[in-house]
Amino acid sequence: MAEAASAAGAPRASRLDRRKARTRQALIDAAVRLIAEGRGDRASIQEITEAADVGFGSFYNHFDSKEQLFQAAAEEVLERWGQMIDRASAGISDPAELFAVGTRITGRLGWTHPDIAGFLTGTGLDALDIPGGLAPRALRDIQAGRAAGRFSVPDAEIALSAAAGGLLGLLRVHQRHPGRIDEAAVDQLAEALLRLLGVPAPEAARLAALGLPETGNW
Amino acid sequence: MAEAASAAGAPRASRLDRRKARTRQALIDAAVRLIAEGRGDRASIQEITEAADVGFGSFYNHFDSKEQLFQAAAEEVLERWGQMIDRASAGISDPAELFAVGTRITGRLGWTHPDIAGFLTGTGLDALDIPGGLAPRALRDIQAGRAAGRFSVPDAEIALSAAAGGLLGLLRVHQRHPGRIDEAAVDQLAEALLRLLGVPAPEAARLAALGLPETGNW
DNA sequence: ATTATCTATAGATCTATAGATAATGC
DNA sequence: ATTATCTATAGATCTATAGATAATGC
Numbered sequence: 001m002a003e004a005a006s007a008a009g010a011p012r013a014s015r016l017d018r019r020k021a022r023t024r025q026a027l028i029d030a031a032v033r034l035i036a037e038g039r040g041d042r043a044s045i046q047e048i049t050e051a052a053d054v055g056f057g058s059f060y061n062h063f064d065s066k067e068q069l070f071q072a073a074a075e076e077v078l079e080r081w082g083q084m085i086d087r088a089s090a091g092i093s094d095p096a097e098l099f100a101v102g103t104r105i106t107g108r109l110g111w112t113h114p115d116i117a118g119f120l121t122g123t124g125l126d127a128l129d130i131p132g133g134l135a136p137r138a139l140r141d142i143q144a145g146r147a148a149g150r151f152s153v154p155d156a157e158i159a160l161s162a163a164a165g166g167l168l169g170l171l172r173v174h175q176r177h178p179g180r181i182d183e184a185a186v187d188q189l190a191e192a193l194l195r196l197l198g199v200p201a202p203e204a205a206r207l208a209a210l211g212l213p214e215t216g217n218w
Numbered sequence: 219m220a221e222a223a224s225a226a227g228a229p230r231a232s233r234l235d236r237r238k239a240r241t242r243q244a245l246i247d248a249a250v251r252l253i254a255e256g257r258g259d260r261a262s263i264q265e266i267t268e269a270a271d272v273g274f275g276s277f278y279n280h281f282d283s284k285e286q287l288f289q290a291a292a293e294e295v296l297e298r299w300g301q302m303i304d305r306a307s308a309g310i311s312d313p314a315e316l317f318a319v320g321t322r323i324t325g326r327l328g329w330t331h332p333d334i335a336g337f338l339t340g341t342g343l344d345a346l347d348i349p350g351g352l353a354p355r356a357l358r359d360i361q362a363g364r365a366a367g368r369f370s371v372p373d374a375e376i377a378l379s380a381a382a383g384g385l386l387g388l389l390r391v392h393q394r395h396p397g398r399i400d401e402a403a404v405d406q407l408a409e410a411l412l413r414l415l416g417v418p419a420p421e422a423a424r425l426a427a428l429g430l431p432e433t434g435n436w
Numbered sequence: 437a438t439t440a441t442c443t444a445t446a447g448a449t450c451t452a453t454a455g456a457t458a459a460t461g462c
Numbered sequence: 463a464t465t466a467t468c469t470a471t472a473g474a475t476c477t478a479t480a481g482a483t484a485a486t487g488c
Binding site: 041042124125126128153154155157158159160161162163164165166168169170172173180185188189192193195196197198200201 | 259260342343344346371372373375376377378379380381382383384386387388390391398403406407410411413414415416418419
Binding site for chain 1: 475476477478479480485486487
């Protein structure tokens, strides 16, 4: 998983640099896990370093405060999520279809990328305030769709929050009852959200049933 | 505000009891304010008692822990909110109309009951896990509407979370830009949420435009 | 020799309680 | 006399740092 990481990435990285990066990543991963477990930023630094299996003092080699760690963790997760959406959206220009793809990819995170899904359910709607991920892309799509007369909803920000609420609800149901959420359930949510945006029901159904690229092993 | 409080409520309340109740209420109000300010449960007990203008030790006359105070505060706020919805819903039996009324009353909280609105935006989707308020009522309405064939959305819990997300987004926009949200904006969100549930667009528009009782001075 | 990690600890902060003070009851 | 509130503080917890240890570079 980590061996071939810098295959094409960082050309000049000594073993010391790699060790340092590994410790940093262990702290970030621990923070993501703690957020997913609902411990959020209430965990003490000691609890974090223990979860990361790292000496207590090492924390300060990488971060000045818990807030800084949690922000770095949020950025890392949202960066991966955003790139996943962009890859799945390549070549699409219709805002309604772009919105549908972002939604459908995100609803599938529960089984394709459980770490991202856990982070999101642990963060809740506050994820909307972190730059990156689906939020800025969906906001852009909603505004473009409104300008193109494809969506009729008057306030893009409110619509975005409703979409986020629906997706978080779905991810949370999947966490608690994994059998209850499958691809069909995700696509039905995407369809419902398109109706919320003002897309006529038959067109919403069509958009939610288009082909999607596989993202499981990204 | 507090003088005529026990007019018909508690018949046997000594002055001592009233003083005790006032201190308890001051702590609860402070907790609600702190949650609204985003300090959440990260505030120390000292910070809470200072915000309540109450001696530090008095805290433990009323609560064993911060968690207990925040739970009591949540119950108190959600109880008021729920009763408001019930009064506005009196006499209505159509689940779609009940859902619309609950949504429209809640969207108006920003100016009718800023304390409840602030608590809700500070709590986020976690409010769904607290018994009371809109959530159990809306869940009941969504399930009844599904059973009656009035809604087509497959999972009531996910739909509820989307509705909560939309309402929280609206309340948050109102907090930041009060001029941007008026009654029309609230009713447009209710209409959009009804479309999400599967109500045909013209019927959704009708339901969101029905008469509503005044709730400002409740 | 250099750099990162780890262990140990001082100082700050926070919780919970004990005892003193103030308000109410009778 | 009783009850609630307030002030002061002991003990626990948490943060930030200093110094020792271990890993890597040359």
